[in-house]
Amino acid sequence: xxxxxxxRYFVHGVIAAxxxxxxxxxxxxxxxxxxxxxxTGGISHAAFGGxxxxxxxxxxxxxxxxxxxxxxxxSLESIAAHARVREDSLIGMLWSFGMAIGVLFVxxxxxxxxxxxxxxxxDILTVSTLDLWLMAGLxxxxxxxxxxxxxxxxxxxxxxxxxxxxKVPIAGIRSLLMVxxxxxxxxxxxxxxxxLVLALMTVPPAAANLVAxxxxxxxxxxxxxxLASTLGGLMASHLLNVPSGATIVFSALLIFVIVRIATIPxxxxxxxxxxxx
Amino acid sequence: xxRDGALVLELNGVDTGYDRRQVLQDVNxxxxxxxxxxxxxxxxxxxxxxxxxxLGLLPLWRGEVxxxxxxxEVTRFPMGYMPQLSRVDADFPIVVRDxxxxxxxxxxxxxxxxxxxxxxxxxxxxxxxxxxxxxxLSGGQRQRVFLARAIVSSPALLLLDEPDTYVxxxxxxxxxxxxxxLNRDMAILMVSHDLGTIASQVKSIACVNGTLYxxxxxxxxxxxxxSYRCPIDLITHGRVPHRVLRSHxxxxxxxxxxxxxx
Numbered sequence: 307x308x309x310x311x312x313x314r315y316f317v318h319g320v321i322a323a324x325x326x327x328x329x330x331x332x333x334x335x336x337x338x339x340x341x342x343x344x345x346t347g348g349i350s351h352a353a354f355g356g357x358x359x360x361x362x363x364x365x366x367x368x369x370x371x372x373x374x375x376x377x378x379x380x381s382l383e384s385i386a387a388h389a390r391v392r393e394d395s396l397i398g399m400l401w402s403f404g405m406a407i408g409v410l411f412v413x414x415x416x417x418x419x420x421x422x423x424x425x426x427x428x429d430i431l432t433v434s435t436l437d438l439w440l441m442a443g444l445x446x447x448x449x450x451x452x453x454x455x456x457x458x459x460x461x462x463x464x465x466x467x468x469x470x471x472x473k474v475p476i477a478g479i480r481s482l483l484m485v486x487x488x489x490x491x492x493x494x495x496x497x498x499x500x501x502l503v504l505a506l507m508t509v510p511p512a513a514a515n516l517v518a519x520x521x522x523x524x525x526x527x528x529x530x531x532x533l534a535s536t537l538g539g540l541m542a543s544h545l546l547n548v549p550s551g552a553t554i555v556f557s558a559l560l561i562f563v564i565v566r567i568a569t570i571p572x573x574x575x576x577x578x579x580x581x582x583x
Numbered sequence: 584x585x586r587d588g589a590l591v592l593e594l595n596g597v598d599t600g601y602d603r604r605q606v607l608q609d610v611n612x613x614x615x616x617x618x619x620x621x622x623x624x625x626x627x628x629x630x631x632x633x634x635x636x637x638l639g640l641l642p643l644w645r646g647e648v649x650x651x652x653x654x655x656e657v658t659r660f661p662m663g664y665m666p667q668l669s670r671v672d673a674d675f676p677i678v679v680r681d682x683x684x685x686x687x688x689x690x691x692x693x694x695x696x697x698x699x700x701x702x703x704x705x706x707x708x709x710x711x712x713x714x715x716x717x718x719x720l721s722g723g724q725r726q727r728v729f730l731a732r733a734i735v736s737s738p739a740l741l742l743l744d745e746p747d748t749y750v751x752x753x754x755x756x757x758x759x760x761x762x763x764x765l766n767r768d769m770a771i772l773m774v775s776h777d778l779g780t781i782a783s784q785v786k787s788i789a790c791v792n793g794t795l796y797x798x799x800x801x802x803x804x805x806x807x808x809x810s811y812r813c814p815i816d817l818i819t820h821g822r823v824p825h826r827v828l829r830s831h832x833x834x835x836x837x838x839x840x841x842x843x844x845x
Binding site: 335339341390457458460461463464465467468469470471472473474515518519520521524 | 602638639640659662664666670671672675676677678681682684685686688689716717718719732736
């Protein structure tokens with residue numbers, strides 16, 4: 307097994323797994339707790355529009371994805387707040403709009419878009435040194451923001467209306483969290499792809515939530531489960547010679563099922579204390 | 584009309600609503616330091632909207648809301664708010680202590696939480712639940728947690744939105760005792776759908792039905808409610824102390840009432 311570390315691509319994959327797990331642990335806990343998982347799906351699919359346009363103009367596809375993801379996140383916030391459109395309908399529209407733009411521009415681009423599949427389904431073994439630096443930068447920013455503003459983020463996610471009654475300015479931190487969510491989506495695109503991006507941001511935090519009913523304890527557990535999923539998927543991908551995006555998602559789901567089964571007795575116990583109290 | 588304590592809140596000619604739909608019209612309302620006012624009215628009449636106006640969550644179309652502390656008008660006014668329990672996500676991963684602490688969030692990131700939070704949790708008898716997740720609590724425990732969050736900052740005005748929903752009767756009694764005690768230090772406005780329960784607890788009743796009618800003397804009768812066009816039935820039990828209002832002196836007639844009388 308250790309001989310794998312001789313390969314540069316494998317070392318990159320492991321470093322990417324660690325860095326992405328850190329961002330996903332924080333941001334995923336936030337979106338799962340706030341029940342805005344669907345927004346993340348909308349952002350990731352909207353990002354495909356950026357990938358398509360970047361292809362067409364010969365730019366870096368990830369930069370295009372980042373631009374579209376952030377624009378989608380910010381416009382979701384402001385359109386939902388000001389226009390009279392239901393938020394979930396709006397997400398559905400952004401979702402399909404991004405995909406349509408992406409398909410159109412990829413079609414218009416002369417020649418075959420060789421690594422388009424990489425964007426749709428990801429490949430953790432092809433991350434570049436530049437990708438790693440971007441992932442490291444994001445992991446650092448996300449950690450700093452969450453640790454620095456931990457209570458504010460927690461209270462805002464829990465009960466935004468109450469936060470407003472306390473005259474706490476929430477618009478700024480809320481937008482910042484949307485931008486961080488969008489950027490986490492983008493780095494995830496390299497690892498598991500647009501189609502599977504929801505997996506790493508929702509399955510590990512959902513598994514963590516089975517064990518920990520406390521935001522602050524969910525975060526480290528999510529990071530741990532996410533790391534186990536990406537490393538496990540990486541190994542499985544190597545051993546079975548199948549795409550890593552899929553094996554990472556399977557590992558995450560397997561971990562969820564195991565945690566769920568392991569917590570059954572515990573849940574029965576806590577349910578009975580609920581009725582006795 | 585003698586009122587309890589100094590003026591803390593004043594609404595003058597307030598109109599407001601959502602989008603283009605007007606909910607409240609020409610609301611004039613005064614709250615004094617030791618008031619305990621029950622706010623009643625039919626569904627959709629604007630009870631929660633009134634609380635939102637007072638909390639500054641909703642822009643006014645017309646009129647003004649003024650707050651007073653020590654007889655001086657202030658812009659930053661400490662208010663405690665307890666929303667309807669059903670409005671808060673009970674499955675959110677948060678423990679009791681953090682919920683109570685969030686009542687101090689306006690103090691900034693360095694919360695001098697410890698002492699204040701512990702004291703209020705002991706007072707609400709939830710200190711032993713400190714580390715329990717919100718989702719594992721019973722309705723009554725949850726109610727006390729949210730009341731603790733509302734009062735931890737020692738506000739001058741406490742706003743409660745249907746605090747008695749989903750709570751069993753035994754607990755309700757304790758809850759009203761706590762409120763009566765809190766009323767020594769703060770004015771309380773309580774929205775309720777169940778006038779029968781609150782009639783014996785509050786000092787006066789205000790009826791919201793498009794606008795607001797506040798009978799300041801605190802005597803509540805069916806005739807009074809009828810005269811406000813307040814479609815709420817007053818249920819009285821023999822053991823509930825109630826007073827009978829003899830005359831309607833000083834109740835201004837509105838256009839709609841005159842129309843109704845005619």
